[in-house]
Amino acid sequence: xxxxxxxxxxxxxxxxxxxxxxxxxxxxxxxxxxxxxxxxxxxxxxxxxxxxxxxxxxxxxxxxxxxxxxxxxxxxxxxxxxxxxxxxxxxxxxxxxxxxxxxxxxxxxxxxxxxxxxxx
Amino acid sequence: xxxxxxxxxxxxxxxxxxxxxxxxxxxxxxxxxxxxxxxxxxxxxxxxxxxxxxxxxxxxxxxxxxxxxxxxxxxxxxxxxxxxxxxxxxx
Amino acid sequence: xxxxxxxxxxxxxxxxxxxxxxxxxxxxxxxxxxxxxxxxxxxxxxxxxxxxxxxxxxxxxxxxxxxxxxxxxxxxxxxxxxxxxxxxxxxxxxxxxxxxxxxxxxxxxxxxxxxxxxxxxxxxxxxxxxxxxxxxxxxxxxxxxxxxxxxxxxxxxxxxxxxxxxxxxxxxxxxxxxxxxxxxxxxxxxxxxxxxxxxxxxxxxxxxxxxxxxxxxxxxxxxxxxxxxxxxxxxxxxxxxxxxxxxxxxxxxxxxxxxxxxxxxxxxxxxxxxxxxxxxxxxxxxxxxxxxxxxxxxxxxxxxxxxxxxxxxxxxxxxxxxxxxxxxxxxxxxxxxxxxxxxxxxxxxxxxxxxxxxxxxxxxxxxxxxxxxxxxxxxxxxxxxxxxxxxxxxxxxxxxxxxxxxxxxxxxxxxxxxxxxxxxxxxxxxxxxxxxxxxxxxxxxxxxxxxxxxxxxxxxxxxxxxxxxxxxxxxxxxxxxxxxxxxxxxxxxxxxxxxxxxxxxxxxxxxxxxxxxxxxxxxxxx
Numbered sequence: 001x002x003x004x005x006x007x008x009x010x011x012x013x014x015x016x017x018x019x020x021x022x023x024x025x026x027x028x029x030x031x032x033x034x035x036x037x038x039x040x041x042x043x044x045x046x047x048x049x050x051x052x053x054x055x056x057x058x059x060x061x062x063x064x065x066x067x068x069x070x071x072x073x074x075x076x077x078x079x080x081x082x083x084x085x086x087x088x089x090x091x092x093x094x095x096x097x098x099x100x101x102x103x104x105x106x107x108x109x110x111x112x113x114x115x116x117x118x119x120x
Numbered sequence: 121x122x123x124x125x126x127x128x129x130x131x132x133x134x135x136x137x138x139x140x141x142x143x144x145x146x147x148x149x150x151x152x153x154x155x156x157x158x159x160x161x162x163x164x165x166x167x168x169x170x171x172x173x174x175x176x177x178x179x180x181x182x183x184x185x186x187x188x189x190x191x192x193x194x195x196x197x198x199x200x201x202x203x204x205x206x207x208x209x210x211x
Numbered sequence: 212x213x214x215x216x217x218x219x220x221x222x223x224x225x226x227x228x229x230x231x232x233x234x235x236x237x238x239x240x241x242x243x244x245x246x247x248x249x250x251x252x253x254x255x256x257x258x259x260x261x262x263x264x265x266x267x268x269x270x271x272x273x274x275x276x277x278x279x280x281x282x283x284x285x286x287x288x289x290x291x292x293x294x295x296x297x298x299x300x301x302x303x304x305x306x307x308x309x310x311x312x313x314x315x316x317x318x319x320x321x322x323x324x325x326x327x328x329x330x331x332x333x334x335x336x337x338x339x340x341x342x343x344x345x346x347x348x349x350x351x352x353x354x355x356x357x358x359x360x361x362x363x364x365x366x367x368x369x370x371x372x373x374x375x376x377x378x379x380x381x382x383x384x385x386x387x388x389x390x391x392x393x394x395x396x397x398x399x400x401x402x403x404x405x406x407x408x409x410x411x412x413x414x415x416x417x418x419x420x421x422x423x424x425x426x427x428x429x430x431x432x433x434x435x436x437x438x439x440x441x442x443x444x445x446x447x448x449x450x451x452x453x454x455x456x457x458x459x460x461x462x463x464x465x466x467x468x469x470x471x472x473x474x475x476x477x478x479x480x481x482x483x484x485x486x487x488x489x490x491x492x493x494x495x496x497x498x499x500x501x502x503x504x505x506x507x508x509x510x511x512x513x514x515x516x517x518x519x520x521x522x523x524x525x526x527x528x529x530x531x532x533x534x535x536x537x538x539x540x541x542x543x544x545x546x547x548x549x550x551x552x553x554x555x556x557x558x559x560x561x562x563x564x565x566x567x568x569x570x571x572x573x574x575x576x577x578x579x580x581x582x583x584x585x586x587x588x589x590x591x592x593x594x595x596x597x598x599x600x601x602x603x604x605x606x607x608x609x610x611x612x613x614x615x616x617x618x619x620x621x622x623x624x625x626x627x628x629x630x631x632x633x634x635x636x637x638x639x640x641x642x643x644x645x646x647x648x649x650x651x652x653x654x655x656x657x658x659x660x661x662x663x664x665x666x667x668x669x670x671x672x673x674x675x676x677x678x679x680x681x682x683x684x685x686x687x688x689x690x691x692x693x694x695x696x697x698x699x700x701x702x703x704x705x706x707x708x709x710x711x712x713x714x715x716x717x718x719x720x721x722x723x724x725x726x727x728x729x730x731x732x733x734x735x736x737x
Contacts, residue, residue, distance in 0.1 A: 003661040004402070006255050014643060014664040016671045026674065028613040028646065033631050036592050038554040039612040039621035040633060044674045062610045082637055082644070102644040104613070104635060119631035120592035123521050130443055155431045156439060183226070184272070187280040188287075190447040197454060199271055201226050 018101040025101040032108040033119040051097050052090035068112040080106040125166045125195030125206040128159040135189035141172035167205040230271035238341030250339040256402040259467040263340030266462050269454035284444050291440045296367050306501035307720040309433040314374040314564040319391045321361040322382040326395040328354035334403040346455050353448040364441045374563040374707040385700050386669035389619045394488050407459045413481035416456030420514040425496045432502040464529040471530045482534030483651035487618040490551045497548035506580035508544040536651040542627045545581050549589040550623050557608035565711035568597045605710050611670045616645045617652035624648045
């Protein structure tokens with residue numbers, strides 16, 4: 001049962017439906033093995049944003065303060081979407097890449113292991 | 121339960137008399153001092169006797185007054201007019 | 212009546228008889244209305260009670276005794292608080308960084324005392340058993356007393372330190388305070404049996420030592436006699452609460468075997484939710500107490516692994532096992548405090564208490580207490596932070612974090628078997644993705660999704676535009692969402708939160724006490 005309630009048939013409205021975010025959808029971004037950033041991030045982005053624009057314009061503002069960021073070779077980055085390996089098309093939009101509202105996007109940068117190699 | 125019962129009391133004037141009474145009436149009990157507190161562990165059972173406390177306090181004392189100096193305890197409680205005891209109840 | 216009968220005084224009632232007459236003796240089954248209509252909330256959870264009289268009242272306090280003893284405790288407490296204030300004893304704190312634990316306590320824990328007051332009043336109204344009702348009603352008054360005594364005590368600190376000026380308002384809105392708030396609201400919106408299993412048993416019995424012992428011992432070790440005093444005063448009430456918690460779970464399990472799987476489900480859920488809440492305590496113990504009592508790992512070993520282990524051994528006779536995922540809590544004990552302190556150092560500029568890097572001797576203590584993890588995973592990042600601070604570039608994180616849908620904590624927890632990898636778990640419900648920090652939280656969601664899809668997640672609410680002061684226009688040029696959110700939180704900009712070393716609290720302390728805190732060794736750069 002979806003919840004133990006006083007009467008059967010209890011339903012609720014989700015607080016975070018996509019239409020609440022002023023034309024954007026939520027995207028979660030995590031850089032694996034870079035735990036200086038305590039947790040993955042949450043950003044509101046337009047569904048039509050090209051993936052390349054996410055990488056060029058959004059990620060630097062989010063992750064750029066880390067000493068490893070400037071050394072990232074984007075051609076070697078490994079991506080995951082909801083835990084599954086993901087090959088983004090940089091020319092297509094986030095939506096056309098299959099990134100829906102509240103998708104969890106992760107990337108790994110082999111060879112870059114955080115501050116003093118501690119995965120921070 | 122294999123754990124001892126315990127009672128922890130504040131080190132106030134009354135608290136000190138209660139601790140002395142407990143130690144006298146419970147030969148297996150061990151009292152340990154901490155900042156502002158005494159913790160008394162006892163295997164199986166621990167009893168606080170009104171008469172023992174009154175003897176040491178020098179005035180009348182109701183068993184329920186223990187609430188004023190009590191910090192914590194472990195065990196199932198039994199209260200009468202004459203004593204307050206802790207032991208683990210079997211199912 | 213003869214003259215002799217009239218002259219003899221009535222026999223004084225013994226404690227047990229008096230209690231029975233004044234409590235159960237005053238209860239009755241209704242006849243004008245059906246009992247089920249008068250008590251409409253105590254069956255829907257599926258709990259079966261055959262005989263409410265089997266409930267054993269843990270403490271046999273009648274109201275006259277209750278008021279008498281509670282009143283005396285109050286008089287003693289307030290006399291000590293008066294003396295504390297008159298003696299300016301706030302300056303006996305060994306190190307002003309300590310006060311940040313009091314800030315965390317007042318904004319995070321004290322409102323839970325008030326919530327418990329309401330929750331026990333509600334539970335007390337809804338149980339048809341007289342003894343149970345009375346125990347809940349007394350606890351409700353106890354909890355209100357705790358809220359009040361804590362506010363009174365800590366109001367003195369508000370005269371001297373930042374971040375203490377609007378605790379209940381902040382509790383209802385601030386990102387890290389939604390963690391304790393949602394924990395209690397989850398319990399309060401459940402039925403009365405789940406509420407008492409969650410709060411009386413799981414929180415007040417199983418996990419209580421992991422909340423009160425660190426704060427109260429921490430206070431004693433760091434010279435905060437005011438908190439020690441209200442701690443002791445509250446603890447005597449707590450012993451009643453603990454016995455209620457233990458009694459309630461045994462009562463439910465003994466009443467009917469059908470109750471066992473329901474209670475087990477609640478034990479699993481509330482162990483996990485309580486454990487996640489205690490992350491704040493782990494960082495408090497290992498990072499925020501200048502004079503440390505013991506490490507989080509040691510506290511978890513003593514109070515959960517040993518004491519909790521013995522408890523569940525005893526409950527095994529009823530068919531109750533250890534809570535699900537308890538082994539994760541053991542795996543995490545060497546990481547939890549470090550990862551949590553890192554969250555607040557990421558977002559300290561958006562908190563109502565200060566943060567700082569541990570000093571060299573504090574890092575050495577951490578290395579000693581956590582030989583397998585501290586130097587390998589955490590020292591390097593804290594030394595990097597110190598390096599930035601020394602270069603005048605104290606680092607904070609400017610992008611909002613991903614939160615767990617259930618515990619509402621930023622998703623900072625790492626895989627149980629891999630401290631280098633964030634733990635991601637996910638469910639889909641009616642086409643929407645839901646994210647969790649752990650299997651424990653995912654299980655809670657999957658059992659009652661309709662409840663948690665309604666969660667007021669601070670980060671999402673900020674992005675919806677619901678966390679700005681009334682009348683704010685986000686389209687105005689130069690709009691700074693962070694500043695507006697902090698105003699919404701009633702934070703004093705530039706005063707509450709941020710780095711301790713550059714805080715008003717530090718400057719004031721040095722001015723008032725004449726101490727020079729820069730003489731203390733600063734955090735070491737990498």
